[in-house]
Amino acid sequence: MASITIIDIAKMCGVGVTTVSRAINDHPDISEETKAMIMKVIKENHYVPNNSARNLKRSASKTVAVLIKGITNPFFNRMIQMFEKEIKRKKYSFILQRVDEHQDEIEVAIELEKEKRLKGIVFLGGYFSHSKEKLEQLTVPFVLSTIGMAPEFDPTEFSSVSVDDFKESYKIVDFLCSLGHRKIAIITAPMDDSSIGKLRYEGYKKALEDHGLQVDSTLICSMKDHLESYSMENGYAVTKDLLESGEPFTALFAVSDSLAVGACKAIFESGKHVPGDYSVAGFDGLDIAYYYNPSITTIRQPVEEIAAETLRILFDLINKKQTHSHKIFPGELMIRESTTRI
Amino acid sequence: MASITIIDIAKMCGVGVTTVSRAINDHPDISEETKAMIMKVIKENHYVPNNSARNLKRSASKTVAVLIKGITNPFFNRMIQMFEKEIKRKKYSFILQRVDEHQDEIEVAIELEKEKRLKGIVFLGGYFSHSKEKLEQLTVPFVLSTIGMAPEFDPTEFSSVSVDDFKESYKIVDFLCSLGHRKIAIITAPMDDSSIGKLRYEGYKKALEDHGLQVDSTLICSMKDHLESYSMENGYAVTKDLLESGEPFTALFAVSDSLAVGACKAIFESGKHVPGDYSVAGFDGLDIAYYYNPSITTIRQPVEEIAAETLRILFDLINKKQTHSHKIFPGELMIRESTTRI
Numbered sequence: 001m002a003s004i005t006i007i008d009i010a011k012m013c014g015v016g017v018t019t020v021s022r023a024i025n026d027h028p029d030i031s032e033e034t035k036a037m038i039m040k041v042i043k044e045n046h047y048v049p050n051n052s053a054r055n056l057k058r059s060a061s062k063t064v065a066v067l068i069k070g071i072t073n074p075f076f077n078r079m080i081q082m083f084e085k086e087i088k089r090k091k092y093s094f095i096l097q098r099v100d101e102h103q104d105e106i107e108v109a110i111e112l113e114k115e116k117r118l119k120g121i122v123f124l125g126g127y128f129s130h131s132k133e134k135l136e137q138l139t140v141p142f143v144l145s146t147i148g149m150a151p152e153f154d155p156t157e158f159s160s161v162s163v164d165d166f167k168e169s170y171k172i173v174d175f176l177c178s179l180g181h182r183k184i185a186i187i188t189a190p191m192d193d194s195s196i197g198k199l200r201y202e203g204y205k206k207a208l209e210d211h212g213l214q215v216d217s218t219l220i221c222s223m224k225d226h227l228e229s230y231s232m233e234n235g236y237a238v239t240k241d242l243l244e245s246g247e248p249f250t251a252l253f254a255v256s257d258s259l260a261v262g263a264c265k266a267i268f269e270s271g272k273h274v275p276g277d278y279s280v281a282g283f284d285g286l287d288i289a290y291y292y293n294p295s296i297t298t299i300r301q302p303v304e305e306i307a308a309e310t311l312r313i314l315f316d317l318i319n320k321k322q323t324h325s326h327k328i329f330p331g332e333l334m335i336r337e338s339t340t341r342i
Numbered sequence: 343m344a345s346i347t348i349i350d351i352a353k354m355c356g357v358g359v360t361t362v363s364r365a366i367n368d369h370p371d372i373s374e375e376t377k378a379m380i381m382k383v384i385k386e387n388h389y390v391p392n393n394s395a396r397n398l399k400r401s402a403s404k405t406v407a408v409l410i411k412g413i414t415n416p417f418f419n420r421m422i423q424m425f426e427k428e429i430k431r432k433k434y435s436f437i438l439q440r441v442d443e444h445q446d447e448i449e450v451a452i453e454l455e456k457e458k459r460l461k462g463i464v465f466l467g468g469y470f471s472h473s474k475e476k477l478e479q480l481t482v483p484f485v486l487s488t489i490g491m492a493p494e495f496d497p498t499e500f501s502s503v504s505v506d507d508f509k510e511s512y513k514i515v516d517f518l519c520s521l522g523h524r525k526i527a528i529i530t531a532p533m534d535d536s537s538i539g540k541l542r543y544e545g546y547k548k549a550l551e552d553h554g555l556q557v558d559s560t561l562i563c564s565m566k567d568h569l570e571s572y573s574m575e576n577g578y579a580v581t582k583d584l585l586e587s588g589e590p591f592t593a594l595f596a597v598s599d600s601l602a603v604g605a606c607k608a609i610f611e612s613g614k615h616v617p618g619d620y621s622v623a624g625f626d627g628l629d630i631a632y633y634y635n636p637s638i639t640t641i642r643q644p645v646e647e648i649a650a651e652t653l654r655i656l657f658d659l660i661n662k663k664q665t666h667s668h669k670i671f672p673g674e675l676m677i678r679e680s681t682t683r684i
Binding site: 046048074080084096097098110111113114115137231232233236261262264265268287288290291292293294 | 604610629
């Protein structure tokens with residue numbers, strides 16, 4: 001079936017194309033009667049007005065985009081659902097745009113902003129270290145949500161909502177130390193990688209230091225480059241190597257729950273137990289950390305609150321009700337079965 | 343910073359808007375020299391041509407959309423990654439569009455087809471029972487991928503790639519029977535719900551019948567409406583009710599791996615063991631089914647092959663190389679630790 005055009009509709013109605021366009025765009029220069037007749041024909045023929053043309057005509061389309069780094073991380077699923085629901089409730093359209101790990105999210109956003117005439121943008125996940133000059137190319141409000149940030153950033157230039165990755169990581173490693181662990185391994189991002197993994201590593205280091213423990217480089221395990229980052233598969237492979245190295249340790253902190261699940265699997269396969277032989281802790285508060293056997297001690301990020309606050313700030317910026325602001329939510333240490341005192 | 347327009351660029355270059363437009367659109371009526379000068383100014387000023395206008399000018403934008411029902415199902419994550427990679431390799435743009443469980447995916451597709459001038463569509467997940475009349479409103483090729491289908495469908499009207507949900511479900515329940523189980527519970531979609539859950543339930547029923555076993559309605563457990571379908575949380579809640587009902591059973595088949603994980607958790611909480619007290623089987627072949635403790639017996643869907651074949655058929659249809667076709671991939675029974683002989 002060939003696509004129906006505005007010209008076909010005009011012919012069917014016995015009017016000009018301009019008149020059809022006026023009906024579609026609620027133009028005042030058309031009688032209610034003619035408009036009703038045209039809209040009826042449009043509906044009966046399932047004609048969908050071409051939005052490329054409509055966007056040019058209209059002064060404002062109302063669209064908010066969510067740009068997400070690493071859509072495969074289950075951590076973001078509930079946030080996306082919340083974003084979509086709330087954005088629709090505000091009568092805005094919602095665009096979900098995935099950004100590759102090695103893609104520049106600002107470039108993607110600049111392109112999207114023009115193409116879709118966005119009203120606002122949420123950046124979700126990853127690490128943010130773009131130049132001021134580059135950020136200024138974005139002309140619509142944006143909020144960084146659950147994103148690690150370079151410390152040199154000027155907080156008056158942008159808004160953000162997240163947990164304090166450094167502090168929360170410190171909290172859970174401090175907890176492991178308080179259980180008597182002295183040899184605590186970590187699975188984290190490679191040292192040259194700027195990601196939230198780095199902030200979480202810094203928190204680990206500080207907690208060890210505050211307990212008078214040396215940071216032992218043989219217990220710092222980087223995720224493998226060739227495997228998906230923060231994944232179960234990666235946690236499994238890294239922990240397998242660690243166990244095979246023979247380096248003694250009694251606890252393992254993985255900077256995501258998925259990594260922690262993979263770590264447990266490697267431990268079981270080596271004939272050892274969690275937490276009997278090794279305590280294991282994760283980060284994020286995914287469902288699977290609760291449903292795993294044993295359930296996994298973790299830092300729960302308050303996903304719903306973070307998502308709601310992100311949109312509250314974004315819509316306030318869109319409506320020019322406020323200047324940039326930064327909200328840090330506390331994470332919650334969830335003590336479960338995977339960790340024990342030694 | 344105000345947005346730079348094509349008019350600003352024209353002024354900076356000392357040329358007319360039409361000349362700038364010709365440079366952007368690679369029009370032959372412009373000297374290479376002038377074009378290079380204009381493109382330099384465009385680049386220096388970070389001007390992004392407005393694509394709404396460009397789309398109208400261009401005869402063909404090359405975009406393929408993937409419409410997904412239930413983006414929160416981790417089963418789709420790897421498929422989406424594969425789709426994105428392959429579509430980009432073909433030099434097409436990729437749009438990922440989420441469809442709510444209660445939304446009509448054809449309506450969404452019709453709208454999107456016009457708005458984005460799509461070349462093709464992949465429908466991912468869910469159950470397909472739309473009228474021929476409705477499907478004909480889609481004027482571009484589309485392929486149904488991992489979708490349950492109403493049997494009254496005319497196979498010359500569309501293309502599809504999936505496993506045989508009925509047959510694969512039969513296979514795993516047949517396996518449970520062969521281990522000596524006689525009281526096999528199932529967690530599936532509500533009976534009035536048309537989804538792949540229904541096809542998998544039919545396979546369960548047939549396997550029991552072929553082993554001379556009665557289908558026991560007290561062991562048919564529907565997912566709970568108010569919880570996310572196919573989720574761990576749902577599997578947990580349903581299994582908790584089943585255990586509390588006191589109905590005797592020795593094996594449980596959950597129609598997704600996430601449901602199976604939730605079921606195991608409920609069993610552990612009641613002080614029982616898997617597979618010592620209850621054998622548990624899932625469906626899909628998610629990573630978590632392998633990494634869970636115990637690892638979970640399941641049907642592995644060949645995700646990579648399904649995604650590759652879906653796109654092969656779609657691009658052949660786009661290039662008019664073939665008529666509609668249907669490909670069924672075999673699933674693989676993965677026998678793991680969660681099931682045992684009684």
